[in-house]
């Protein structure tokens with residue numbers, strides 16, 4: 540059980556093996572992009588980057604689970620999973636809380652219309668590279684291909700546990716590759732050694748396992764429209780702040796917006812967070828540095844502190860505060 544009055548350290552709360560040993564080299568979950576329709580505006584961005592994965596940064600989610608079940612100890616727990624993309628994170632929360640002896644309500648929301656439609660459908664593909672390129676995946680990121688491919692013998696106890704949960708929640712369905720002219724031409728025209736061979740499996744959530752989850756399209760800046768005041772025992776908004784604080788540059792570089800735009804946007808986010816989170820509830824930020832650096836990160840920390848939140852779960856070196864607790868007055 541966690542000691543909530545002390546910020547975690549690796550001794551008090553060991554990191555899980557998905558994250559511990561090596562830094563994330565590149566992304567390896569799913570990496571889709573949704574173009575915004577004209578009526579939906581997020582900062583100045585025209586595209587939403589919806590990269591996500593099952594059990595992404597799982598140690599953070601394990602802390603949330605431990606806190607809600609063993610420290611907060613309510614009989615009914617409300618979790619709001621903001622920027623849920625197509626549902627990887629929301630269903631991960633459902634898997635982690637599955638055996639809890641409490642009523643768990645999980646609301647996933649995202650501003651992306653397609654993302655929410657996909658989350659409701661609950662069909663996911665998991666991919667792995669084959670052949671000479673397979674080694675490209677040989678790192679510990681937040682990849683989720685271990686859920687579908689690796690032999691059980693190779694898996695750590697933590698990954699075995701996650702795969703077992705995944706198998707209890709999802710059933711494999713036939714995967715039909717959609718035709719892409721570019722991929723077809725590459726396969727036909729390029730020498731074999733330049734063609735990246737990818738194996739894909741598709742899975743669908745079992746209806747009885749998705750009962751605790753609901754999905755709505757919404758903007759963090761209008762959270763009060765979907766979340767009653769002070770009702771969220773945990774609110775997540777992981778790896779998404781940059782959508783409000785940067786614009787798209789060449790080669791997908793994120794260019795920070797001027798402070799005059801960033802500061803009010805982050806202040807509004809924190810007002811909404813404060814309004815939604817229950818006393819002693821948690822606010823969870825992503826582990827990507829984008830959530831923590833530059834004016835956006837500094838303003839976020841300052842505003843959370845002003846609104847009576849304090850950090851309870853930090854990065855390994857203490858430089859980033861991933862989870863904040865709202866102190867009761």
Ligand SMILES: C[S@@+](CC[C@H](N)C(=O)[O-])C[C@H]1O[C@@H](n2cnc3c(N)ncnc32)[C@H](O)[C@@H]1O
Nearest residue numbers: 587589591622624650651758759777778779782
């Ligand atoms: C990189 S994904 C992160 C997904 C997931 N939270 C994770 O960490 O794996 C960022 C998500 O934020 C969503 N998003 C961006 N701006 C948002 C806003 N203002 N309100 C709600 N969701 C937003 C995007 O549509 C996208 O799905």
